[in-house]
Amino acid sequence: MLVHTFSRSSHLSVSREEAFQWHTREGAFERLLPPWMPTQILSRQGSIHNGDFVKLKSMLGIIPMEFHAQHQNYIENKQFEDIQIKGPFHFYKHTHKFEKIDETKSKMIDEIHYSLPFDFVSKFIGRSFVEEKLSRLFTYRHxxxxYDLFLHSKYSQKKLKILVTGASGLVGSALVPFLTSGGHTVLKLVRGNNSPLIPGYVGWDSEKNQFINANLLEGLDAVVHLAGENIAAQKWSDSRKKELIQSRVHFTSALCQELAKLNKIPATFISASGIGIFGSRDYDDILHEDSRLGEGFLAQLAKDWEQASRGAERAGMRVVNLRFGSILSLSGGMLKKLYTPYRLYLGGPFGSGRQMLPWISIMDVLGLILFSMANNKVTGAVNAVSPHTVTNEQFSEMLAQTLDRPNSLRIPELFVETLFGEMGKELLLGGQHAKPVKATKNGYDFLHSQLHDVFTYCLGI
Known part of the structure; x- marks a missing residue:
């Protein structure tokens, strides 16, 4: 049996103990799953102690693949291992090692020993393929x-009890494991009468517009409100517009009313909003939080959405409205939709390409949410966008360069308007040159301020 070794190490800005404990918490495993490799957890038992296991189902191209691993050789604050019980390798052992540098710094080493099913394949074909996949995977993981340890070391000194709405969406599905792996307690709001039977969930009765098991919310410190129908999922027909208004404006009002009835209200209410509140603006019109708001359906929707959260403010909560730009993640949103066309040499800017494209990395979305919970000085509207907004053409050019593809296919305005209607005109052909004035003024340092940085992170390059 021909056994190969792959290793990757990183210096961390936290103690060895904190780095190790992060791996023991709920959500840590989910945080390390790369977005280009959709993975379903079939079952799991325990955490990373001896005998604990996890069973996964993933895809290798179009081929479904199961991977069952069991943990062993656990030494607290020093190492743990997982070994393949069932999977594509003939043998696979992954050792996670933690070394102390000083009281506030540490080093983590991932060391993998593996062999492929056939020695001939392993020697002449398989190793380079496997090492390429492992390199991309562990670049992303490290x-x-x-990033997670850095953010929590700055903003998670106090452990909070947090309610998250929209937990299954693009932001929520990343936020929940991010918070729990940082030591916070998270409850997820779900619609349905069965939710009281599920640990960690709070039910919402959509007909009565009230919590089903409000007693679980006692001692709540903060609410992160992300629920709302996907704004770009389909064309904006009259019925679709009503769904968008209902899911954002009406639901937010009802949620704030119910939170105000708790015996002890949460201190902080953070609600999603959109940078589209400024409407479509010229590229030289630089926008900060107090700039004149815009016109159009998207702008009005965002204005009404933010106004609906005033109910929480009247009840005594500190309210923060995060006006998200285009959230960049390979798990969803713009980048996921553009990734395949660009890889197939079909990428290019929309319309003139001169429209400004305010963007933000998914990591900075998580960072700003945590920062907003920890910093009591942050209130009201916050432009959740990178400091360096680019034009649509610059965005397209950078994505093409990162993927080593041309940027030659321009999508005409007429095509966009015909295919997507009003939605395409506002989302794809409009733009805003927004700046995160309030976030930077209050001390938030962006992890990804440059477009190249977020592309290399999201793509594992």
């Missing part, structure tokens, strides 16, 4: 770990 960056994510370093």
């Amino acid at each position: 960056r994510t770990l370093k």
